[in-house]
Structure formats: structure tokens, C-alpha cells
Amino acid sequence: MNSSLERKIEVLPELPGVYKFLDSKGEILYIGKAINLRKRVTSYFSKELNDRPRIRQMMPLVKDISITEANNEIEALILESALIRRLQPQFNSALKDDKSYAWIYISTKEKFPTVKIVRSTEKGEYKNGKLFGPYPSGFTIKRVYTYLRKLYPFCTCKNKDCASSLYFHIGLCPGPYIGAISEEDYRKNINSIIKFLQGKKENHIKRLEKEMNIYSRHQEYEKASQLRDRIKDLRYIGESIDFTYYDEALSYETKRESARKKSFEYLATELGMENLKRIECYDISNIQGKHAYGSMVVAVDGKLERSHYRIFKIRGGDNPNDPAMLTEVLQRRFNNLQKTYDESLSSIPDLLLIDGGKGQLSVVKEYIPNSIYLMGISKGKHFKRAGLLLKDEFWFVKDGEILQTEILNPEILIDLRNEAHRFAITHYRKQSIKQSKMSILDEIDGIGTKRRKELLTKFKSVDGIKKAKEDEIYEVIKNRVVVKKIIEKLTNL
Known part of the structure; x- marks a missing residue:
């Protein structure tokens, strides 16, 4: 690893985001996401990931790193997927086609609109509603969808048979086709979902807080507690998704720069x-x-x-x-x-x-x-x-x-x-940890100033000594008894 690259890694933030590995020409080799950018990127330059053939093939080509910070883990996840789809990096084996993506579709033209997860946006029927995405398949899209349905129940019943639907009986379908909710109130739920996905959650939360306070003043504590729980969930999911219409991943980076x-x-x-x-x-x-x-x-x-x-x-x-x-x-x-x-x-x-x-x-x-x-x-x-x-x-x-x-x-x-x-x-x-590890060598019988210096010159750090094989340490120390003491001491670190 060149000194410039090493320097960049040292100052990477311990924040969520997306990292890009670049070659000597500035071409993107790989895009990944991280909860902790510094920790994740550092792992590629240790033995931690070297057992993967594609990683072993890629790492000698990496000459530079670029990052984009995200507000949270899910935002990083979505940005990573959108960038891979857009830029098609050489060493990303997944998420390169639309099948790896999912959208939330709201059929706004129906009397009682529904919300569903779709895997393609090519079908003509999707033009009669609103699409939000793309989201990576699996965890992210399901989490978003589940929380939205919990906060604002909507109907997905086949044949409009709400009465026999499990979702109706567990409170996730409000029963519009059996008169359990008015068309106006059902529309409010759908509009709330749309506003939330458009990033207008803060105004909506403020409105809910006002309603909660009104219910509380009128001693309607059950309704107030329901709104309190809804606000709590909104804030939770709001921390996970802080943007909308992710059609162009690069526009997100551009907006942040702007x-x-x-x-x-x-x-x-x-x-x-x-x-x-x-x-x-x-x-x-x-x-x-x-x-x-x-x-x-x-x-x-x-x-x-x-x-x-x-x-x-x-x-x-x-x-x-x-x-x-x-x-x-x-x-x-x-x-x-x-x-x-x-x-x-x-x-x-x-x-x-x-x-x-x-x-x-x-x-x-x-x-x-x-x-x-x-x-x-x-x-x-x-x-x-x-x-x-x-x-x-x-x-x-x-x-x-x-x-x-x-x-x-x-x-x-x-x-x-x-x-x-x-x-x-x-x-x-970092220096405190390094210093404390250095002092550990001084606690080992048979290790004086000279031997400590020789060990650190050979293995660079205490961690390097810990990872070394017994014979490698013996080449420096030339004393099997002391070598065993070193291994025993460092094994317990």
C-alpha cells in the first residue's frame, strides 16, 4: 500500500457511508457500503478478507479511495446499490441489474389505493401511480414496507375480501371494502405514506404531536398513546430513510456537494x-x-x-x-x-x-x-x-x-x-492503545530494550508479533523459552 493511500485510510471517518476503490487511472473497481467506513476499508488491507479470490485479485490494483458519507446505515445501503447499478464496477458481482432492486409502488388511481413491492418498472400499469426507489432487495425494502404498513395500514386483500384476511384481524388492513374505514380516512393513510416517502416526515410528525396533545387535553388517553407510539416509530424509521425518489444515485452525491x-x-x-x-x-x-x-x-x-x-x-x-x-x-x-x-x-x-x-x-x-x-x-x-x-x-x-x-x-x-x-x-x-501494548513487552521476562526493539523492527507492532508464527519469532529471539513466554502473554491480549 502506498503512503498516500495509507494516509487516506487513517483519516477516514467512523461513520456510515459508501466507499469506492479506484485504480491508477481513476476507474472505479469496486463499490461497497459500511456502517463504519474506516473499519470496513481497513479490513481489506489486512488478512481478514484475503481468503476471497476476487478480493485477492482486486487489492493490488487499488491505488485510491473515494467515499460518500451517509446519514445512517440504510441510506448507505440504498446508495451503494444505486451506484453499483449506475456505474457497473468491475469487481461488484451482485446488484448489477434491475432484478436486484425493488420499488415501493402506490396505485393512486384506485378508489382504495394499495401499496406493494415491485421488482420491475417496465410494466405499463405502474404509470398510474407513484414509484419510490430503488431499494436493495431483501432487508431494506421489507423493513420500509413493514413499518409503513404498521404506521399507516393499507389493504392488499385479494378479491377485496377483507373480512377473511389475516391482515385485517391483526390490524394491518383497515378493511375499506367492508366499511371498517371511510374512503376519506383511508386516503389520509395513503397520503401520509406518500409524504413520508417524499421526505416530508418532520411536518407530519409535528402535526401528529399537536393531535396527540389535543387528545391528551381532552383525556382521550388511548388515542393519545396510539399517536405517541406512531410518532416513536416514525422517528425510528425516519432515521433510516432520509430521502426520496432515488432514481439517480449520483444526484444524491451532487446534492450533498451542492x-x-x-x-x-x-x-x-x-x-x-x-x-x-x-x-x-x-x-x-x-x-x-x-x-x-x-x-x-x-x-x-x-x-x-x-x-x-x-x-x-x-x-x-x-x-x-x-x-x-x-x-x-x-x-x-x-x-x-x-x-x-x-x-x-x-x-x-x-x-x-x-x-x-x-x-x-x-x-x-x-x-x-x-x-x-x-x-x-x-x-x-x-x-x-x-x-x-x-x-x-x-x-x-x-x-x-x-x-x-x-x-x-x-x-x-x-x-x-x-x-x-x-x-x-x-x-x-490510538496512541494510548499502542503505548499500552508496547508496555506489555516490558512485562515479559527475557525481553529487554534490545530485544523489544528487534521484535518491533521485524514485526512493526505488538499485533504483528501476535500474528507471527513461533519459528518467525525464534529467528529474532533465538531462545525457545522466551518465545513461548511471548506467545503465552500475547495470546491473552
Whole structure:
């Protein structure tokens, strides 16, 4: 694996999404989904998946990785399927034809419309209704369909014989053909399904909450509790599906990119900046000053540029002093501006954001070039209305003065602060685990400084030693007794 690819994998987010493996020409070799992008992609470069012939054949060709983050697991699953269908990657053996896809079809022209799963959209009858999809077959489509039917019962009875239908007796068919529900109320259920699949769930939830409160005030507690359960289910499935009409997978990626760029444009307008292309955000992670690290995360045109992320190990002692540590990080970062071929460190940000308020800004502002817009974000003293969370406060430097400001569209700044914090914490934990594993070698009788260094030089890490065969370790140690102690100790890790 080349160093550039290794670097990309290290900074992948631990979030749901879709990953693409690319060859040296930028052609897509494989598309996959993940609940945790970093963990899943990393597994391809270990022995974990090497027993699969197609994977063994593909991995030497992989020269680059591209990802698209999703809001949740199901969104990633649907996006993966749609992209495979659209792009037809060489190493994806499944999901390449329409038979692997399913749609939800609503027959809106009937007196009592029905909802069903269909495997093809070629039939002329589907033009007389609404199609939503595609969804991957199996788990996803069935989960969506089942929850929708539970929330908004609809009729699928053959021969319109609701009375003998099991679904009617378990509450999944409202019995329109036997007068158990009016045509108007049945239509409300169907319209609710359509609105939900069109992504209008939040307005619908608010309306249901109002109805629930009215029932509660009138002491109609059974109806109120039914609506409460419906809202709960809606929120659950709403977390699983956050989009509609997935006919063009690439349009989803395009929309996400467009939304990010617009967030940059809105922020630039608010701050009165003519140009806002690159934002860098910095955070410090430490426990009482020890093992301190500074993180730098970057967004360009609204998109997180993970290959430009950097970690700075703090050199200035172990005293817990965040402003001093932040100053060290920024000095090192800008001292390298003209001395490096590293694109990340030679690029000048338009806006620099620190995780800190007035105090931190007053210390670090002297070290930031005047051409860079300097801001800080800190937890305020006032609570937000919902959830009693502390409201973020925003600060900026103007003509040497530090002023507080209101930001109407703060999402991009908050996301960057959270990303910088996540990146710093992730690195800290990784180093802590690595350090604890290193110390395990010191606990083994017969392993001194020299032998420990030889083992780590040969096997790169404690995990590498653990995976090695007994004879391979013996080649380094030349002592069977000590080798057995090493294996025994590491087996219990």
C-alpha cells in the first residue's frame, strides 16, 4: 500500500457511508457500503478478507479511495446499490441489474389505493401511480414496507375480501371494502405514506404531536398513546430513510456537494468575506496535560479534505495549558508555510477556526497572518431551548480586537469543531492503545530494550508479533523459552 493511500485510510471517518476503490487511472473497481467506513476499508488491507479470490485479485490494483458519507446505515445501503447499478464496477458481482432492486409502488388511481413491492418498472400499469426507489432487495425494502404498513395500514386483500384476511384481524388492513374505514380516512393513510416517502416526515410528525396533545387535553388517553407510539416509530424509521425518489444515485452525491458549497457561501456572506474556499479548524486533546495532541482538520469548498488533516504532538511540556499548546501548534503550522512541499501545510486558509473563546484567541492571534480571518467557537453560558444544551458562542478578531458575533448559519463551523475534536480524540486513543501494548513487552521476562526493539523492527507492532508464527519469532529471539513466554502473554491480549 502506498503512503498516500495509507494516509487516506487513517483519516477516514467512523461513520456510515459508501466507499469506492479506484485504480491508477481513476476507474472505479469496486463499490461497497459500511456502517463504519474506516473499519470496513481497513479490513481489506489486512488478512481478514484475503481468503476471497476476487478480493485477492482486486487489492493490488487499488491505488485510491473515494467515499460518500451517509446519514445512517440504510441510506448507505440504498446508495451503494444505486451506484453499483449506475456505474457497473468491475469487481461488484451482485446488484448489477434491475432484478436486484425493488420499488415501493402506490396505485393512486384506485378508489382504495394499495401499496406493494415491485421488482420491475417496465410494466405499463405502474404509470398510474407513484414509484419510490430503488431499494436493495431483501432487508431494506421489507423493513420500509413493514413499518409503513404498521404506521399507516393499507389493504392488499385479494378479491377485496377483507373480512377473511389475516391482515385485517391483526390490524394491518383497515378493511375499506367492508366499511371498517371511510374512503376519506383511508386516503389520509395513503397520503401520509406518500409524504413520508417524499421526505416530508418532520411536518407530519409535528402535526401528529399537536393531535396527540389535543387528545391528551381532552383525556382521550388511548388515542393519545396510539399517536405517541406512531410518532416513536416514525422517528425510528425516519432515521433510516432520509430521502426520496432515488432514481439517480449520483444526484444524491451532487446534492450533498451542492449543500456543502452553499453552506460555505452563506457563511462567507455573513462574515463579509469575498472569498471563502479553505477553512482550517484546530483542537487540543490531552488528559491533565499529558500525551497532548493538536488536531488540524480542513474543509475546501464545503467538503472535508481528509488527506489534509494533520496531528501535532505537543512538545512544550506536560502542563495542562490549552492556549499555550494551541500557540505551539499554530506556530509550527505557519512556520512550515514556505518550507514544505506538503500541500496541506503550504496552503493558506481563508478562515481559521479554533476550539476556544476570547481567552484562547487573545493568546494565538499574534501568530496568525493578518490575511486570515480568525474565529473561535466556545460553549456559552446560555442554554438552547431544546434539550437544554449550552449554546455555542462565536468570536472573531477585527483590527486586533476580539468581538463576539451571532452566526445565523453556524452548522459548518460546528461540524468542523466536532470533527477536529473527533480526530484528536481518535488519535489520542490510538496512541494510548499502542503505548499500552508496547508496555506489555516490558512485562515479559527475557525481553529487554534490545530485544523489544528487534521484535518491533521485524514485526512493526505488538499485533504483528501476535500474528507471527513461533519459528518467525525464534529467528529474532533465538531462545525457545522466551518465545513461548511471548506467545503465552500475547495470546491473552
